[in-house]
Amino acid sequence: MSVTLDRPATLTMRSAARHRLWRGVAQVATYLGLAAALVFFLGPFFWIVTTSLKGNEDFFAYPPVWIPSDPSLKHYTGLFTRSSGLRYFGNSLIISTLSMLAALVVSLPTAYSIARWRFGGGFLSTLLLVLRMLPAIALIIPIYLMYKAFGLTNSYFGLVMLYTVVYIPFAVWLLVGFLRDFPVEIEEAAMIDGCSRLRALIAVVVPIIAPGMAVVALFAFIATWNEFLFAIVLTGIETKTMMVLVTSFTTGGTDQFYGEATASVVLGVLPAFAVAFMLQRYLVKGLALGGTKG
Amino acid sequence: MRLFALARSRKQWEPFAFASPSLFLIAVVILFPLAYAFYLSLLNFDLSVGPEAEFVGARNYVEALVRDGRFLGSVWNTAVIIAPSLVLELLLGLGIALLLNRNIRGRPIVTALIAIPAMVSPVMAAMAWRMLFGVKFGAINNLGRQLGLIDVYFDWFATPFLAILAVVLVEVWHNTPFMMLVLLAGLQSIPQELYDAAKADGASPWQSFWSVTLPLLKFTMAVGIMIRMIDLTKLFGLIFILTYGGPGGSTETVAFNTYLVGFKDFRMSYASALSYLIVGGVLVLTLVFMWIQRHREARAA
Numbered sequence: 209m210s211v212t213l214d215r216p217a218t219l220t221m222r223s224a225a226r227h228r229l230w231r232g233v234a235q236v237a238t239y240l241g242l243a244a245a246l247v248f249f250l251g252p253f254f255w256i257v258t259t260s261l262k263g264n265e266d267f268f269a270y271p272p273v274w275i276p277s278d279p280s281l282k283h284y285t286g287l288f289t290r291s292s293g294l295r296y297f298g299n300s301l302i303i304s305t306l307s308m309l310a311a312l313v314v315s316l317p318t319a320y321s322i323a324r325w326r327f328g329g330g331f332l333s334t335l336l337l338v339l340r341m342l343p344a345i346a347l348i349i350p351i352y353l354m355y356k357a358f359g360l361t362n363s364y365f366g367l368v369m370l371y372t373v374v375y376i377p378f379a380v381w382l383l384v385g386f387l388r389d390f391p392v393e394i395e396e397a398a399m400i401d402g403c404s405r406l407r408a409l410i411a412v413v414v415p416i417i418a419p420g421m422a423v424v425a426l427f428a429f430i431a432t433w434n435e436f437l438f439a440i441v442l443t444g445i446e447t448k449t450m451m452v453l454v455t456s457f458t459t460g461g462t463d464q465f466y467g468e469a470t471a472s473v474v475l476g477v478l479p480a481f482a483v484a485f486m487l488q489r490y491l492v493k494g495l496a497l498g499g500t501k502g
Numbered sequence: 503m504r505l506f507a508l509a510r511s512r513k514q515w516e517p518f519a520f521a522s523p524s525l526f527l528i529a530v531v532i533l534f535p536l537a538y539a540f541y542l543s544l545l546n547f548d549l550s551v552g553p554e555a556e557f558v559g560a561r562n563y564v565e566a567l568v569r570d571g572r573f574l575g576s577v578w579n580t581a582v583i584i585a586p587s588l589v590l591e592l593l594l595g596l597g598i599a600l601l602l603n604r605n606i607r608g609r610p611i612v613t614a615l616i617a618i619p620a621m622v623s624p625v626m627a628a629m630a631w632r633m634l635f636g637v638k639f640g641a642i643n644n645l646g647r648q649l650g651l652i653d654v655y656f657d658w659f660a661t662p663f664l665a666i667l668a669v670v671l672v673e674v675w676h677n678t679p680f681m682m683l684v685l686l687a688g689l690q691s692i693p694q695e696l697y698d699a700a701k702a703d704g705a706s707p708w709q710s711f712w713s714v715t716l717p718l719l720k721f722t723m724a725v726g727i728m729i730r731m732i733d734l735t736k737l738f739g740l741i742f743i744l745t746y747g748g749p750g751g752s753t754e755t756v757a758f759n760t761y762l763v764g765f766k767d768f769r770m771s772y773a774s775a776l777s778y779l780i781v782g783g784v785l786v787l788t789l790v791f792m793w794i795q796r797h798r799e800a801r802a803a
Contacts, residue, residue, distance in 0.1 A: 234604075241601045242612055249616050249679065252630050255641045259633070272644035314524045321520035328521065334792075339532060341788045343736040345757045346777040349764050350535035350542065373531035376524045405516060434623030436739040441765060451625045451739075458632065458743055466639060473629050480621035488614050 253477070260284070260470035267466045283467030287475075291468055295446075296453040297475055303364060303449060304432040304479075307371035311379050311428045312421060314372065319383030320409055324392070336377040344437045347374070352441055362444030370442070371432045378431075379424050386420030387413070423490050430483050450476045543775035549768035562775035572751065573776060576759035579752065582666060584734045587673045588727055594674065595681030595726070596719075602682070603689040613686065620679040628743035631672045635659070662752030665745050669753050672744060673734070681726050688722030689715070721798040728791040735784055756780050 255274075259267050263280025266273040287293035321327040328335075351370060352361070360366030390413060398408040414421070436451045443452055454476060457469035543562055547555035566573045598616065602609055619627065634641045635658040646652040659665045692715065700710040738757040741747060747754035747762070754762075757780060764773030 238601050238604050238606060241597070242606070245598050245601075245616055246612065249619050249675065252634055252641075252675070253618070255634060256630050267639050270644070271648055272641070314527060317520040318524040321517045325517040327517040332521075337792065338785070338788060339528065341732055341784055341791075342532070342536075343757065343777070343780050343784055345736065345738065345760050346539060346781045347532065347535055348761075349770055349774050349777060350539040351531075352765075353542075353770065354535060354538070369527075370531060373524075373527045376528060380524065430621060434625070436623065436625045436742070437761070440742075451623055454625055454629050455743065457629070458746075466633065466636075469629065469633060473626050473633075476626040476629075477622045480623075480626075481618060484618045484621045485614050488610065488617070 256470045256473050259466060260474050262467065283471040284475075287468040287471045291453065291456070291472075293453060293468075293472060293475070296448045296450055299364075299443075299447055300433055300449040300451075303367055303371065303447075304429045306364070306368045307375065307432040308425050308428040310368065310372040311375040312425055315376050315379035315383055315424070316414070316421070317406075317409070318376070319380045319387055320413070322380065323384045323387035323390075333381075336381055340377040340381070344374075344435075348437055348441050351438070355442060361442050362447050364447060367438065367442055367447065370438055371435065374438075375428050375431060379428060382424050382427070383417075383420065386417045390417055423487060426483050426487055427490075430479050433479050539774045540778060542771050543778050545771045547771040549770055555771065558771075562772050563779070565772070566776055566779060572754070573756070573759060573779075575751065576754045576756045579666075580735065580737065580755045583669055583673065583737065583753070583755065584731060586670050587677075587734060588730060590670070590674045591678045591681045591730060592723065592727060594678045596685050596723075598678070598682045599685035599689055600715075602686055613683070617679045617683055619676050620683070622676070624676060624737075624739035625743050627676045628672060628740045631668075631675070632744055635668060659745060659749060662749055665749055665753050669741065669744060672740060673737070676740070677730060677733075681730065684726040684729075685719065685722060688719050692718050721794065721801070724794050725791070725798070728787060728794060732784055732787045732791065735780065735787065756783075 258274065258276055260283055261279040261281070262273070262276040263278050263282045266276055266278075284293075288297075318327075322332065355361045355366050360369075394416070395405075395408045395412055398412045399405065403411065433449075434451065435449075439449045439452050440455065443449060450472065454469070454472055457465045457472065544557060544559060545555040546558045546561075602613055602616075606612075633639075635643075637643060637655050637657050642658070643652065643655050646656070657664075658668050696714050696718075697710055700714050705713065736757050737755045738761065741753055741755050741758045742761075745753040747758055756776070760773050760776040760780065763769050763776060
């Protein structure tokens with residue numbers, strides 16, 4: 209500071225002006241850079257949505273039509289009726305919802321056991337971490353043979369059970385974090401009043417950590433929704449999910465299907481949009497260890 | 503607290519009872535199948551031949567590691583896809599995180615918008631880009647022609663080099679947002695006082711980036727890279743939709759090759775052996791990851 213004071217006043221003013229100029233340039237560059245990033249990351253979605261709305265086959269036109277001249281939902285109705293899209297959309301919803309609920313119910317007591325009693329110690333937490341990293345390809349071969357032997361292929365139950373269990377390690381790990389933040393004294397008070405531990409967990413702990421459980425649930429939902437390898441091997445004509453439906457547009461060239469293929473992508477990415485905004489605070493934690501991967 | 507201790511001595515079974523449902527399910531649906539797969543990998547069970555199988559020991563593993571050019575090629579392909587993807591994701595993710603870490607308006611909304619691709623299924627990401635790359639009606643060729651950058655309809659999957667480039671581009675689009683989120687969280691945990699101190703010592707923004715930001719972001723970067731590397735080792739859905747391993751198997755990754763061996767050739771034993779080799783690779787990476795995490799915690803403490 210003392211150095212600046214000793215300088216002639218004009219020099220200080222000039223350097224201050226130059227400093228302001230640089231600040232302005234940097235600020236403009238920042239916004240330009242972010243705008244470019246937004247175009248790169250969201251541009252594909254924009255094109256997919258507009259293409260799915262091109263009712264009058266605008267996608268065959270040259271010069272290309274970027275905004276549909278005559279938007280219509282024709283391709284969505286086509287997808288729902290001709291390609292059984294509604295059924296597969298429903299399948300995805302049912303399977304993801306059931307897996308999400310089952311994963312929560314099963315994981316919560318385990319997470320509680322680890323958070324309160326340090327059950328299993330370092331061994332269990334290491335096992336859970338390793339299982340979270342386990343490649344699905346290592347499970348699908350034995351699971352396929354076992355499911356075939358028990359008649360569980362092409363069934364909701366088989367897929368839901370698999371998704372539930374594969375998701376347990378992640379759900380437990382996230383729930384342990386929420387439970388550790390929960391004050392033990394509140395439970396103790398409930399138990400002095402004569403609650404059993406299970407009742408205390410359900411009636412006292414669950415309502416308070418409900419937001420945390422919602423986070424786990426949403427991640428579980430999107431992970432199951434996005435899962436592909438188990439779905440393509442284990443589902444049949446009745447139990448296909450949206451991810452499997454999309455594969456039917458890759459054979460025989462997409463050109464003839466452009467409308468329906470883009471419509472199915474729009475439906476397939478809807479939950480991702482919803483969740484990206486709802487879970488913003490937890491995105492890093494959730495994505496870090498396979499939160500959205502099945 | 504005395505009440506707790508009492509309950510604990512009386513109810514030793516409770517921790518186990520609470521944990522048992524998931525432990526049971528994990529044992530039945532994950533651990534048993536894994537053991538079964540290992541047993542399978544020691545047989546020569548081939549569904550396309552018949553249900554009979556005999557014990558062959560480690561022959562499948564030896565074949566994969568010594569003779570199977572297709573598997574070894576898939577290891578190479580996976581590495582060739584992973585390396586540029588990681589570099590680009592790190593650089594691009596760091597760049598965007600640095601921009602978002604500046605004093606800007608609407609940061610939460612911009613962050614959430616850029617994060618969206620990371621939430622999308624690899625299958626959907628690949629399908630969207632497959633259509634964007636479309637030869638006659640894809641947005642990329644159309645835009646290129648309209649702007650006069652290209653004058654023919656370009657086939658983006660014509661040669662192995664182009665196909666790998668396309669896979670890397672889609673992968674970078676899909677997962678740079680994740681890297682950005684991790685690095686942004688890392689940047690925001692660096693105390694402002696350190697930058698103030700650097701400034702007081704007369705450091706330029708460039709100098710404070712090199713001597714404050716980068717050293718403090720080192721572990722965050724290592725963690726982000728390890729997570730992406732483990733994930734990329736399992737790259738499957740994106741390949742399935744975008745290239746189906748082509749052209750000429752040049753984008754066949756280890757996971758995709760194993761899928762083809764198992765569910766196109768029905769060589770169950772051999773596919774099990776291949777999947778165990780992938781598990782081995784992922785396990786090594788996971789151990790490195792845990793080592794880094796422990797190192798970071800030790801540093802923080």
